[in-house]
Amino acid sequence: MQKLTADQTDGLTELINIGVGRAAGVLNDMTESHVSLRVPAITLLSQDTIDEELGDMSDDLLASVQLRFAGSFSGTAALVFPTESANKLVTALTGDDEDDQDLDEIRVGTLNEVGNIVVNGVMGSISNVLSEAIEYTVPDYKEDVIANLLRADTAGAQMTVLLAATHFTIEELRLGGEIILLFEVGSFDALVAALDQLMEE
Amino acid sequence: MRSLDVLDHVPVGVFVLTPEFKVSFWNKVLEDWTGIERGDVVGQDVTGALPHLREGRYAGRLRTIFEGGPPAVFSAQLHKHIVPARRRSGEPRLQHTTVTPLRDEDGRVSALFAIQDVTELTKRSRQYRELAAKVQAVNVELEGFAYSVSHDLRAPLRTMEGFSVALLEDYGEAIGEQGRDYLGRIIDGSRRLDSLIRDLLLYSRLSRQEISITNVPLDAVVREVVDRLRSYLNGELGNVETQTGLPHVVANRLTLVQVLTNLLSNATKFMHPDREPQIRVTAERRDEGWVRVWIEDNGIGIAADHQERIFKVFERLHGDDEFPGTGIGLAIVRVGMERLDGRVGVESVEGEGSRFWIELREGTP
Ligand SMILES: Nc1ncnc2c1ncn2[C@@H]1O[C@H](COP(=O)(O)OP(=O)(O)O)[C@@H](O)[C@H]1O
Numbered sequence: 001m002q003k004l005t006a007d008q009t010d011g012l013t014e015l016i017n018i019g020v021g022r023a024a025g026v027l028n029d030m031t032e033s034h035v036s037l038r039v040p041a042i043t044l045l046s047q048d049t050i051d052e053e054l055g056d057m058s059d060d061l062l063a064s065v066q067l068r069f070a071g072s073f074s075g076t077a078a079l080v081f082p083t084e085s086a087n088k089l090v091t092a093l094t095g096d097d098e099d100d101q102d103l104d105e106i107r108v109g110t111l112n113e114v115g116n117i118v119v120n121g122v123m124g125s126i127s128n129v130l131s132e133a134i135e136y137t138v139p140d141y142k143e144d145v146i147a148n149l150l151r152a153d154t155a156g157a158q159m160t161v162l163l164a165a166t167h168f169t170i171e172e173l174r175l176g177g178e179i180i181l182l183f184e185v186g187s188f189d190a191l192v193a194a195l196d197q198l199m200e201e
Numbered sequence: 202m203r204s205l206d207v208l209d210h211v212p213v214g215v216f217v218l219t220p221e222f223k224v225s226f227w228n229k230v231l232e233d234w235t236g237i238e239r240g241d242v243v244g245q246d247v248t249g250a251l252p253h254l255r256e257g258r259y260a261g262r263l264r265t266i267f268e269g270g271p272p273a274v275f276s277a278q279l280h281k282h283i284v285p286a287r288r289r290s291g292e293p294r295l296q297h298t299t300v301t302p303l304r305d306e307d308g309r310v311s312a313l314f315a316i317q318d319v320t321e322l323t324k325r326s327r328q329y330r331e332l333a334a335k336v337q338a339v340n341v342e343l344e345g346f347a348y349s350v351s352h353d354l355r356a357p358l359r360t361m362e363g364f365s366v367a368l369l370e371d372y373g374e375a376i377g378e379q380g381r382d383y384l385g386r387i388i389d390g391s392r393r394l395d396s397l398i399r400d401l402l403l404y405s406r407l408s409r410q411e412i413s414i415t416n417v418p419l420d421a422v423v424r425e426v427v428d429r430l431r432s433y434l435n436g437e438l439g440n441v442e443t444q445t446g447l448p449h450v451v452a453n454r455l456t457l458v459q460v461l462t463n464l465l466s467n468a469t470k471f472m473h474p475d476r477e478p479q480i481r482v483t484a485e486r487r488d489e490g491w492v493r494v495w496i497e498d499n500g501i502g503i504a505a506d507h508q509e510r511i512f513k514v515f516e517r518l519h520g521d522d523e524f525p526g527t528g529i530g531l532a533i534v535r536v537g538m539e540r541l542d543g544r545v546g547v548e549s550v551e552g553e554g555s556r557f558w559i560e561l562r563e564g565t566p
């Protein structure tokens with residue numbers, strides 16, 4: 001398992017925070033409510049340790065918006081929430097007054113957009129430090145337990161998993177989610193190398 | 202972009218925007234939805250037909266697309282509309298839009314807007330939501346009703362039973378043989394009614410109560426249920442064989458105890474008169490993380506026609522003198538398994554025996 005130096009960890013955390021900061025800006029432009037987004041810390045995992053790390057989330061049904069990217073830099077980026085938080089988030093953003101609702105198709109559409117904005121923010125700042133063009137799929141919404149959310153796309157290949165605990169604050173409401181980045185072999189090294197180079201300059 | 206003409210034949214509104222914010226394609230569906238003809242909009246600046254796309258909240262995200270970045274989603278709840286479209290009835294068309302980068306031969310990136318009409322979907326989920334809320338409210342009311350009725354019914358019943366017993370004890374001599382027999386029937390009847398009410402209460406409580414779901418060791422729970430039943434039946438439980446090394450399951454312990462108790466007590470009750478009762482409790486792993494627990498007996502069995510209805514409240518196949526009971530046991534099993542997000546079923550041949558099963562997700566030890 002790869003280890004990062006303190007500088008590298010700081011650099012990556014910063015990079016992701018720039019991304020979610022931009023996403024918060026977009027959300028603020030679009031909605032009436034004031035949204036702030038922060039990623040206090042990141043964790044690097046190998047696939048075998050995911051279950052342990054996400055232990056407290058491991059039985060819950062999670063809502064996730066996933067975006068796959070390919071090319072010389074490839075993997076999956078996802079925003080993942082407990083479904084209950086996802087529901088609260090949609091209520092807060094839309095000002096929908098009924099609180100206790102199912103995540104129906106329409107609310108799933110909203111969540112899809114929110115996930116899309118957050119994940120795009122993060123991928124935007126990542127692609128800024130890489131000089132390669134990245135190809136993306138359209139974002140996909142899924143509900144499942146964490147193991148299945150991550151497993152589907154990663155059969156076989158060993159991936160590096162970056163977890164970024166994400167704090168949403170919308171007016172009074174505080175919600176936690178996870179940004180999960182799965183990098184295929186080599187891609188994470190490329191990112192760290194690019195980051196190193198940036199920090200030297 | 203002639204190759205895009207095929208998009209006239211998909212049930213989705215499609216248009217293409219160049220990095221200069223000029224419309225370069227507008228499909229037939231959009232002509233129909235907006236009344237804007239392709240000829241009037243293609244080649245024109247977007248400001249004419251769709252001025253809002255120049256605003257910050259769209260322009261910023263579109264810029265990412267023109268740079269070849271990831272697709273963008275504009276959902277129906279957060280955006281009034283991407284194109285000004287109304288249905289013939291005059292109501293606005295609600296739109297869910299996905300924008301993807303579209304590269305031409307020269308590597309120039311435009312933005313392809315694919316717009317789904319989600320008006321019907323929205324209506325339908327709103328109706329569904331209202332219906333669900335109504336059903337929920339009725340349910341809560343019904344359950345509350347059942348609960349208070351059962352509570353209130355038991356008090357006078359206990360009075361009846363208590364005084365009948367007192368009457369029998371204190372004046373039994375005076376009322377003679379037949380009088381004592383009548384009193385005995387009154388007492389039996391009250392007790393029977395009391396257990397009916399108690400089971401109903403249990404049933405309504407089970408469907409109302411908040412329950413917590415955890416990892417439950419099946420081994421220990423089965424042992425607990427068998428031991429308790431054995432002592433309750435004064436050891437006359439017959440031959441119960443339980444598999445050892447049963448896995449953990451995801452469940453609520455009390456609910457699972459209740460479910461297994463009801464299934465096992467049925468297995469011991471509906472014995473065949475001609476043979477020694479044989480009961481087996483086993484578990485097997487099913488695909489995709491499910492565990493199936495079998496409760497098998499060699500009792501009287503259940504005809505195929507009745508195998509569904511016995512899970513409903515008060516459905517019994519026998520008179521009370523043949524096999525006593527309330528007809529609520531399996532209804533409790535069914536609701537319990539619903540609450541545990543599990544499944545339940547039965548396989549049986551009349552006259553040979555029954556194999557009831559429940560399925561739960563496997564847990565971690
Ligand atoms: N193991 C079994 N073997 C045969 N019949 C059964 C068995 N379990 C349940 N049944 C049938 O299903 C009916 C409903 O069961 P249940 O709801 O537990 O009510 P009760 O046990 O009070 O009669 C029973 O009356 C019986 O006819």
Ligand SMILES: [Mg+2]
Nearest residue numbers: 467526530531
């Ligand atoms: Mg029974």
